[in-house]
Amino acid sequence: MTYDLAVIGAGPAGASATIEAAKAGLDTVLIDEQRAAGGQVWRAKGPAIKAAPATPEGKTGDRLRAALAAVTADRHFSARVWDIERHTDGFRISAISPTGALTIETRAVLLAGGAQERVFAVPGWTLPGVIGLGAATALMKEQLVLPGNRVIVAGVGPLLSFVAHEIIRNGGKVAAVVDLNPLSVWLRCLPDLIGSPGLLVRGAWWRLRLWAAGVAYFHECGIRSIEGDRAVSRVTIGAVDANWCPLGAATQTYDADAVCLGHGLAPATEASRLLGADHQYDGGQGGWKPVTDDVGRTTVPGLFVAGDGAGVQGAAAAQLQGRISALAIAEDLGLLTTREWRRRSAPLILRIGKAQRFGRAMTALTIPRPGLIEAIAPDTLVCRCEGLSRHDIEAEIRAGANWPNAIKSGTRCGMGPCGGRYCTETVTELACRITGKTPGEFGIPTARPPLRPVPIGCLSGEFDYDDLPIPPPAPL
Amino acid sequence: MQHRPRIQKGVSRAATVRFVIDGIELDAPAGESLAAALMAAGIGTIRHGPMDGQPRSVFCLIGLCQECLVEIDGMQIEACRVNVSAGMQVNRLRPMDPIKP
16 A cells, blocks of 8 residues: 655654644554654653653653554554655655564655764764763663763763753762853853743753752863773863863863763754755754755655754754644645645644744754864774774875765775764864865765665565576577 | 663662573563663673774664674674563674774
């Protein structure tokens, strides 16, 4: 059968879109690689957890999961989409689910893959014990395990105080929080935050609790190095200037057995790039994002994007965007009259402004600044998969590789199994420093299938060697 | 690496099961992600950098970075995408010799 709509990603945008689409009468299928809906932000607790104290994220996620369970739509969890092809009548999606290979035909696709964590290289970031800030939230929300016994929380953006607060709330120790931004940037974006008082109060509460617990919170500071023999044992931090460039020799060293490191979120664009949609660079929304109209229509007919994958704006905005996109798709497919589309979408469009303003202010705090890469030592690995150092990559750029695919083909940087997810941002900043280009001018590598690593055995599906048609031998 | 603490306050977990990694027997609540179970058990190095041979461990916890790749039943899979079950046999990937440029 052919679905009207396939939604990829069951976070705030995708799950909300599926609910709205099912209510509008669309034959909808929802695919997500996690075990349950909720995305990274409202991640469900893992099967090992039988009972745990309720959290605001957990409660919101449970409400969304209950609403999703009440609608009629096919759903595939723990399923990873590794290819999407567009053909004349729609799209063909290839995925791997726990039961095997999955092929889905659909008239329209809504990409709701959310954001991915941006982590810039620092000396020692490949040591066991260093995890992403987003990874720390997943570990604590889903598994209820702490990232370490004495943790340094470092980087930039609102996740810093959230992660540090979650660690101390759950009985762990935070050695220090190390924030590249000055406190003043938070005060400066207050006007954008006032419209969402609930979120603002929560953020202020985290800071207050950290202060009350005596956790050292350093502004305008960054990690100089992470050291240890086979695992993190010491972290050295130092001051940075307004460009996040290391400033002076004065440093402080902490004993720590874990580092949670992150520099904001970027839209996960591999699927929209694979399908050939136009993209643009907008640092204020996390970097490269697909070009869309107000309802999430991309430049590819039938392809929509909602949520952080369309530009990082946070969960509140993503939920509304998902619903608006679902209604727009229903109208495009002729399953909703224009009048009915207007009636259903108007109240959502009215509410989305405030949520977007808050989300964009948070994302703007994490726009990478050029000094960030100055802390990377020449021998620090930038591409974890291919073992390439800053020196290796800069040598390639200086030799004339001045766009992403040239660096890729010259060094294999970004061609390892992570698909360039943890090196592209650092490489972009290194290249911009040498070539004088902006990230938008430098570009982004071509996306190719598989979108996720796939075991070869799963691809052959029901294939049997005996089914191979063997042509008769050519006459002598 | 030191053991990563499981949050205890107000939390109840599934019954503990035993699994094996490289011949070492470990206990974890059934259904806990293998990555979390290895962190809780203080297993530091999960694999070695494919090209540099340096110790690596859990990094992204969402199945993207491939740093926690292990072998189970002859298949390579991310430890953060597998749940612990009784009698599960896990092998770490053979450390590769560092490749010198």
